[in-house]
Amino acid sequence: MPPGLIRAVRANDLSQVVAIHQQAFRGFHMTLLGPRFLRGYYRAVLDYPAAIFLAATEGSQMRGFVAGFVNPPRFYAHLRSRKRSLALAAATHLCLRPHLWRRTLSSMRRAQTLADTDDQPYLAELASIGVSPTAQGRGVGKQLTLAFLETARQQRATEVLLTTDAHNNDAVNRFYQNLGFQCVRQFWITPDRLMNEYRIALTGVQSVREGTPHDA
Numbered sequence: 432m433p434p435g436l437i438r439a440v441r442a443n444d445l446s447q448v449v450a451i452h453q454q455a456f457r458g459f460h461m462t463l464l465g466p467r468f469l470r471g472y473y474r475a476v477l478d479y480p481a482a483i484f485l486a487a488t489e490g491s492q493m494r495g496f497v498a499g500f501v502n503p504p505r506f507y508a509h510l511r512s513r514k515r516s517l518a519l520a521a522a523t524h525l526c527l528r529p530h531l532w533r534r535t536l537s538s539m540r541r542a543q544t545l546a547d548t549d550d551q552p553y554l555a556e557l558a559s560i561g562v563s564p565t566a567q568g569r570g571v572g573k574q575l576t577l578a579f580l581e582t583a584r585q586q587r588a589t590e591v592l593l594t595t596d597a598h599n600n601d602a603v604n605r606f607y608q609n610l611g612f613q614c615v616r617q618f619w620i621t622p623d624r625l626m627n628e629y630r631i632a633l634t635g636v637q638s639v640r641e642g643t644p645h646d647a
């Protein structure tokens with residue numbers, strides 16, 4: 432286990448979250464929408480009542496973060512309520528890079544569909560995890576993921592879901608599989624991007640503090 436602390440993200444941590452996102456997800460769609468968009472997105476996570484938003488820190492330095500939420504349909508409805516300010520935050524980058532529109536519209540449609548589904552109060556989504564490139568490979572990501580699962584369980588979730596790219600992403604897929612996530616389905620998010628959906632049941636989740644399995 433690496434040295435450091437896992438704690439809840441606070442509003443004054445958002446600049447470090449954005450900086451780590453930009454480094455860990457270089458070239459990814461959300462990153463290309465710019466730092467103002469990222470800040471608005473993570474602010475929305477922070478403001479969601481059933482957020483699970485944790486940071487791994489060493490002193491005042493953040494080494495990584497994990498962001499997600501219980502009841503994904505409610506979160507996407509909350510995000511939809513901020514769609515205007517998020518669009519404004521991304522506007523410059525969308526104008527400079529018109530090719531981002533296709534993926535942006537498809538993400539908006541997906542969020543819309545998810546927001547319109549019934550409540551899922553026992554499901555948590557791990558939406559993003561990023562570790563600073565200089566801190567990767569030291570157990571920070573694993574520690575954050577285990578803390579996320581434990582917090583989700585404390586918030587009465589019985590299952591956690593996440594999606595990640597199926598192609599050219601072997602290390603990340605292995606990372607989740609090693610932690611016990613099972614790939615339950617694949618789907619095309621755009622005609623050229625296949626995603627793996629992983630789920631894990633929150634029974635027997637290893638405790639970060641005790642290093643022993645939890646009871647259900």
Ligand SMILES: CC(C)(COP(=O)(O)OP(=O)(O)OC[C@H]1O[C@@H](n2cnc3c(N)ncnc32)[C@H](O)[C@@H]1OP(=O)(O)O)[C@@H](O)C(=O)NCCC(=O)NCCS
Pocket residue numbers: 455456559560561562563566567568569570571572573574594595596602603605606609
């Ligand atoms: C994926 C990520 C969060 C993993 O965090 P990390 O701190 O580097 O990973 P850890 O050091 O905690 O590794 C945990 C386990 O995964 C394995 N692992 C991590 N990265 C690996 C890699 N690139 N190749 C092979 N195995 C890897 C480790 O060997 C370790 O296994 P062990 O517990 O058996 O020793 C981090 O690399 C990252 O931020 N990547 C860029 C952003 C990203 O892709 N996020 C996920 C998108 S959904």
